[in-house]
Every structure is written in structure tokens, then in C-alpha cells.
Amino acid sequence: MFHLRKVSRDVARVAVKTRRLSSAPERSLVDLSVDKEGIAIVQMQRAPVNSLNIELMRTICDSVSDLEKDKCKGMILTSASPNIFSAGMDLMELHNPDMKRLEEFSKSMFDLVLKLFGSKIVTTAAIDGYSGAGACVVALALDYRSMTAGKARIGLNDTAVGIPPAKWVADLMTRTMGQRNTELALTSSFMFPAERALQVGLVDEVAKDKEDAVERCKKFIKLYDNILPAVRTHTKLSLRQDFIVEFEKNREQYLKDFMNTITNPAFQNGLDIYISSLKQKKVKAAA
Numbered sequence: 415m416f417h418l419r420k421v422s423r424d425v426a427r428v429a430v431k432t433r434r435l436s437s438a439p440e441r442s443l444v445d446l447s448v449d450k451e452g453i454a455i456v457q458m459q460r461a462p463v464n465s466l467n468i469e470l471m472r473t474i475c476d477s478v479s480d481l482e483k484d485k486c487k488g489m490i491l492t493s494a495s496p497n498i499f500s501a502g503m504d505l506m507e508l509h510n511p512d513m514k515r516l517e518e519f520s521k522s523m524f525d526l527v528l529k530l531f532g533s534k535i536v537t538t539a540a541i542d543g544y545s546g547a548g549a550c551v552v553a554l555a556l557d558y559r560s561m562t563a564g565k566a567r568i569g570l571n572d573t574a575v576g577i578p579p580a581k582w583v584a585d586l587m588t589r590t591m592g593q594r595n596t597e598l599a600l601t602s603s604f605m606f607p608a609e610r611a612l613q614v615g616l617v618d619e620v621a622k623d624k625e626d627a628v629e630r631c632k633k634f635i636k637l638y639d640n641i642l643p644a645v646r647t648h649t650k651l652s653l654r655q656d657f658i659v660e661f662e663k664n665r666e667q668y669l670k671d672f673m674n675t676i677t678n679p680a681f682q683n684g685l686d687i688y689i690s691s692l693k694q695k696k697v698k699a700a701a
């Protein structure tokens with residue numbers, strides 16, 4: 415698949431150690447460890463479904479900043495929840511929101527997407543389970559995705575939850591999957607199993623289980639061992655600059671659009687029904 419030219423250089427040995435982000439008074443939302451080769455695993459552990467609230471998004475963002483400072487080789491975003499990568503945005507953040515917090519929430523999402531998309535290090539995801547809507551956006555902002563075959567699904571089901579995908583979201587998906595596949599995926603809210611996701615380019619490889627997905631991410635990161643990090647970063651960012659510049663230019667408008675969508679009474683009514691159906695599903699399953 416990738417043919418990377420060998421470049422002779424002194425590989426700067428990164429001082430790495432296994433460590434955890436455990437400074438938060440509550441149980442940490444992310445388990446961060448770095449192996450002896452300088453590859454980090456950033457494991458989301460916000461039970462039960464890693465829904466993206468402000469705190470989780472900020473923690474991921476801060477983790478990536480730390481890894482960049484430490485000159486890590488690359489990172490693998492993954493999940494501690496069995497069968498769920500992430501359920502997307504935390505619906506409770508969107509339901510009858512406090513305006514100030516909703517604004518903070520939106521900013522955290524924007525910061526996270528930009529941080530991941532514009533990261534200096536190699537960014538990957540080992541997707542072992544459901545990865546819908548906001549979680550799919552997060553995955554799309556990374557350099558590479560491996561996903562386990564089986565029950566796992568990935569997709570942007572925003573229209574199904576009453577959120578018309580923002581232009582930047584569609585742009586992000588188009589960069590990865592092309593115009594036609596994006597149009598079909600976004601209008602239908604289709605949730606792709608791994609093999610279909612691979613066909614349309616939404617993921618890069620299909621893995622047999624989580625361990626295999628993580629290994630494939632490591633292998634991808636190591637493809638860059640013979641490329642000077644500064645040269646790789648420069649090339650990546652110059653190819654992504656158009657998206658970043660456009661995003662920064664329209665950031666205020668995207669924020670307003672998002673706030674307007676979420677605070678629309680029709681959206682709130684729909685969300686009421688959607689959340690009740692999620693709870694009802696559980697009651698039915700228990701009966």
C-alpha cells in the first residue's frame with residue numbers, strides 16, 4: 415500500500431515512558447500510555463459509551479498536545495468500552511442545554527477536530543465497535559483508521575438525529591471518501607460495517623479484533639520511521655491547510671449555526687423522543 419522512501423538520518427530517540435493522565439480528581443477519562451518505541455495509546459474510558467462531553471474532548475485534546483511536546487512517533491485512539499468506540503456527542507450536552515455550556519461544548523469540539531486534523535504526530539484510530547456521528551468526525555480527523563469486522567458500525571448519522579451535517583463535516587468526509595460516497599452516506603445516515611467502510615474508503619483496514627486493530631495502527635505509524643518527522647508534518651499540513659484556513663475563517667459562523675440548530679424547539683422535541691427511545695430500548699431489553 416504505502417511505499418515510503420528511505421531517508422538516512424539520526425533517529426532522535428524520544429524519551430518515553432509508560433504513564434497515565436491521572437491528575438484529574440475524578441477517575442481519568444482517558445488512559446494514556448506510551449511504549450518504548452514512542453507510540454502512544456490514548457484509550458477513552460468514559461463509561462458506558464464514551465459519549466463526547468466537554469471534559470472528554472478536552473482531555474483528548476490535551477493528551478495530543480502532550481504527545482506532540484514529547485515528540486512521540488504517533489498515537490492510537492481507542493476505547494476501553496467493549497463493542498463501543500464512541501457513541502458520538504454526549505446527547506445530554508445537547509438536551510435542554512445551558513447556553514454558556516453549549517458554547518463551551520461547541521468550542522471543545524472545534525478545538526478537538528482542529529487539533530487532531532492538524533496534529534504534528536501520526537494519528538490513528540483502532541475502532542473496535544460503534545462509532546457514530548461525532549465519533550466518526552473524530553475518526554475522520556485522523557490520518558488512518560483500522561476497524562474490527564463484525565458488529566462494529568461507523569458513520570455520520572447526523573441527519574437521523576436531526577442535525578444537518580455542517581459544511582466542514584461534509585468537507586472532512588469528502589476528503590476521505592470522495593463526493594459521491596459522502597453524498598450517499600450523509601443523506602442516508604448509513605452506518606457502515608467495517609468491510610463496507612473499507613470499500614468506500616471510510617476506514618483504511620479491517621482487523622479481526624481490537625488487538626489486531628491496534629497492531630495495524632502501530633504498523634502504519636512505523637511506516638514513517640524513515641521519514642524525517644518535520645518533513646512528514648510539513649507535507650501533511652500543507653495538504654490540509656485549505657481545510658484549516660477555511661475552518662478558522664468560518665469558525666464563528668459554524669458556532670452560530672450549531673447553536674441555532676441545537677436550540678431550535680423542533681430539534682429539542684426530536685431529541686426528547688430520541689433519548690426516550692434509547693432509554694426504552696434498555697427497559698425492553700431488561701423485560
Ligand SMILES: CCCCCCCC/C=C\C=C\CC(=O)SCCNC(=O)CCNC(=O)[C@H](O)C(C)(C)COP(=O)(O)OP(=O)(O)OC[C@H]1O[C@@H](n2cnc3c(N)ncnc32)[C@H](O)[C@@H]1OP(=O)(O)O
Pocket residue numbers: 462463465498500501502503504505506519520521523524544546547548549551572575577579580583672692693695696
Ligand atoms: C459540537 C460543535 C460542532 C458541531 C458542528 C456540527 C457538526 C457536528 C458533527 C457531528 C455531529 C454529531 C452529533 C452527534 O454525535 S449526536 C450523538 C449521536 N449518537 C447516537 O445517536 C448514538 C446513540 N446511542 C446508541 O445508538 C447506543 O447507545 C449505542 C452507542 C449503539 C450503544 O448501545 P448499547 O450498548 O445497547 O447501550 P445503551 O443504548 O443501553 O446505552 C447505554 C447508556 O448510554 C446512553 N447513551 C448512549 N448514547 C449516548 C450519547 N450519544 N450521549 C449520551 N448518552 C448516551 C444511553 O442512553 C444509556 O444510558 P442509561 O444507562 O442511562 O439508560
